[in-house]
Amino acid sequence: EPEVTQTPSHQVTQMGQEVILRCVPISNHLYFYWYRQILGQKVEFLVSFYNNEISEKSEIFDDQFSVERPDGSNFTLKIRSTKLEDSAMYFCASSELGGNTGELFFGEGSRLTVL
């Protein structure tokens, strides 16, 4: 069964450092997403991406965050200068259809720890 893969599974970084989280969505999917989940809290939407541009972003997704699809397979989330409160599990997701279906396929997540 096709799946969304994410790397790294866990990254520890110092406050102020740049972090890039990588995702390989399912190959025929057109819509890509990043979500995050702070330990013990809700899964929160960050950004959606379609047709090589951001289609929607949340208030969390400020200027410190950026997304990119550098080639035909990878989808990355960059945090320019990490803060302690960026420590969370980051989930990449993709979907084939962005319309009426609510079926998103999530990866296993990348745990980011900011010290």
Place this chain on the structure above:
Amino acid sequence: LAKTTQPISMDSYEGQEVNITCSHNNIATNDYITWYQQFPSQGPRFIIQGYKTKVTNEVASLFIPADRKSSTLSLPRVSLSDTAVYYCLVVTGRLTGGGNKLTFGTGTQLKVEL
């Protein structure tokens, strides 16, 4: 955006049927009811989606009354491995591109015991 309300937690035993009810009083005509499951330290996983009446797949059934103001996820004969958080979401159908932003609540923590 339709707000959903579901129990914070439920306990069950192996082999039992579990029904988790979600209320969504201000659901709109274009909205679909969608359920996800999340195991600890894993991403959410789509379980089932419906618009009205009953939907069944190999994992669960979803019952939606005519007024669509609530829905019930039914898990037949649960096992220990069904211990997870279950999220009820209302997803707005869109005719244009851009994808669906899913808004997760706190979900229902289901604990299955022997």
